[in-house]
Amino acid sequence: MKLRKVSTAVVAAMALALSVSACGGGADKGKDGDKIVVGIKYDQPGLGLKTTDGKFTGFDVDVATYVAKELGYAADKIEFKQTPSAERENALSNGDVKFIVASYSINDKRKAKVDFAGPYFLAHQDLLVRADDTSITKAEDLNAKKLCSVTGSTSAQNVKEKLAPKADLQTLGGYSECLNGLQSKQVDALTTDDSILAGYASQKEHQGKFKLAGLKLSDEKYGIGIKKGDKDLQGKINKALEKMKSDGSWEKAVKANFGPANYKNEAAPEITEK
Template sequence: MKLRKVTAAAAAALVLSLTATACGGDDDSDSADTGSGGGDKIKVGIKYDQPGLGLKEPDGSFSGFDVDVATFVAGELGYEPNQIEFIETKSADRENALARGDVDFIAATYSITDERKEKVDFAGPYLLAHQDLLVKADSDIAEGTDLNGKKLCSVTGSTSAQNVKDEIAPDAQLKEYGTYSECIAGLQSGAVDAVTTDDSILAGFAAQDQYKGQFKLAGLKLSNENYGVGVKKGDTETVNKINDALEKMVADGAWETAVKENFGPADYKYEQAPKIGNIVQ
């Protein structure tokens, strides 16, 4: 299934934003005042290169589960979709982007950890992901130990592949590529036997039209990754408002719709929506 430019969740956010009574129309500032609700625009940090989660399309539009979550949240804060400015926020720069005020909040596969909570505040979690393996659909790799002697790919600097080697497959051959797109291409060509990172990221790639039916997730659940919405440290008011928005997204079905539309073709065995504040260790 082709990733949709506007999913049902994003459409729901549009309706909500049009009817929101908290929308502020008298603020002349260029940046958001998320604490009081409304403004000319709101700046949201996302990934640009993760299909199914945060992807900038060739026509300049955005798609993915994180995009749908961010659009819904922004709607609840009083912003229409055309008032959202999506800003690429790479993993290494997320804390700094919030501290500098480059973005108002971040929805970008941002796992909640104790170390990160020292620098930023988190709303959520809104998705529980797990480290997993992506293999070819006809692969006989069913467990991590089956990777001994096989080529395992992850991106340069990631700890995912080393975790597999350290914990379950000491004889796996690690291959580091610059991007997950390169890893997936290597899996398709046979240059590597498996790719490892969060299952949500792997499912997003596997759901793309050009890969439909070619890959499968092993379902190993090697770690727990609690995705949260990052907010500038100390902004408790915005955290509370985003938590309210996330709860509403789950309650009205938009959360599940977004999961199925973005990850469905990969047969992603997703966890049910986590409870706000419930961090699974």
């Protein structure tokens, strides 16, 4: 009888110790060797791209790496997880990722489901045309021209509904397909955020072949997505972004990823999500 009581006490003590240990480990992640899972895009050159040798490159990757470092995670402790646009909110609410840096525009519809830190970048919808094309200098010039974008793109809808209703809009599965069509003269322009267009134009195989029209057809404030209600993480990420701007790392990352396209980026935006 006594032995049973002692055994029960031991089991209870062990359970309590494990519980305390588990709570302590979660509270101080980043300093105990644990990894952090960060959502990015895998298919956007200049922003978030997984290369054939398994490496990750792009401005969003640089921002994510800097922020993770400020949270206490070395580069080798970051696990990048692919988060396509349609899956970003679920990835955050389910806890699949800690935060998302993936050309994630801040808007009220998204803020109903998730919170944001930042913004860390201000992009604009623009057009990518062939380097020798002088016929497209404003959105209205797309009337009677062939315009390409991806299926379901809000950028394409914006042009078709508000700016150039007579444009011959062609929607394809990916921006790379549109780029091939632009190069072969099957289409006259490609539209999406200027940061994405600059990323494609900056690729080694595309340098000198394309140019941005320099139009500001919309404002897209990129934020870092976090789980709804996580004010502590929001504050820490905002602090990291402020440091990234002040120490010159933000500007350096912009030039490294978009420079070859002669992209005229906006200054680092003021942080408004608090």
